[in-house]
Amino acid sequence: MxxxxxxxxxxxxxxxxxxxxxxxxxxxxxxxxxxxxxxxxxxxxxxxxxxxxVNKCQECHNFSFAQTLCSICDDPKRDKTILCLVEEHHDLNVIEETDTFRGLYHILGGVLNPLEGITPDKLNLQNLIDRIKKNKVTEVILALNPDMQGEATIMYLNKFLQPIPGIKITRLARGLPMGSDIEYADEVTLANALSNRREVN
The missing domain is CATH 1.10.8.420 (RecR Domain 1)
Incomplete structure (x- = not known):
């Protein structure tokens, strides 16, 4: 009952x-x-x-009430040559709150985790290469959490993107402690991690 x-x-x-x-x-x-x-x-x-x-942006997969593009992808003032890859929507919002990044985003929709069945084909990678070529992207920032799954995804994406000529692949600086979540980082720490980002080896 x-x-x-x-x-x-x-x-x-x-x-x-x-x-x-x-x-x-x-x-x-x-x-x-x-x-x-x-x-x-x-x-x-x-x-x-x-x-x-709510719809999904056709470019970055962000939430949008428009039919095609979200407000960020539709903003002509954004630098289309810099693309920041994040795991989820809340990571995008946290970076936006730092008010230091003026490029575009690409939401992966997760990170690699074979134990949970999240393989590369489950990530939003289908239109990534097309976006990079269309916007003549010169830098891709891998803004993923510094944990085991994030590190594995960074390694995969670095290998996935390496064949594209003319792009620099960077990651957030080590201001973020290992095992931490971008979602919970304070704005100053995250802004410094963005400003001091380094190339992925």
Whole structure:
């Protein structure tokens, strides 16, 4: 027998599917929402409805409400000759918050992890070479987490991109501790890591 009415239990189950949200936390979140007025609940649910209109940028795979390009790829002021490869969308946002990078991005959608079945064909590499050639890219920055999976992906991408003539392949400087996540780096550390990036050997 369910502890709560079906409608409430369904919402608890939905919150429970989110990363880092256990059963008790899911219940607390739902109870918080239930205590709010109807206007708050309507606005809150409306934000979820709006997410159904989100598309993926055809160039970098970033989230976008436009049909083709995200606001970054569509910005004529961005330097199209520098391309920064990141693992996920939140890594892009963290780098943007440093306000030091004016190039374009390419979201891989993960890093190599054979134990979890993430092989090169699972990454967003299909249009990467075309983007590099089309935009006459001169530098590719591998802005991946300095952990085992990130290092393995950097090694693979370095070999994958080496045959392309005229590009420099760099990585973030060692200001980021081994095993850390870009997502949790402070803006100063990340800005320094970008500014002092070095070529991949």
């Amino acid at each position: 369910a502890r709560f009415p079906e409608q409430i239990q369904n919402l608890i189950d939905d919150f429970n599917t989110l990363p880092g949200i256990g059963r008790k936390t899911a219940e607390r979140l739902v109870f918080f929402v239930l205590k709010q007025n109807a206007a708050y609940i309507h606005k809150f649910s409306g934000h979820f409805e709006q997410l159904s209109a």
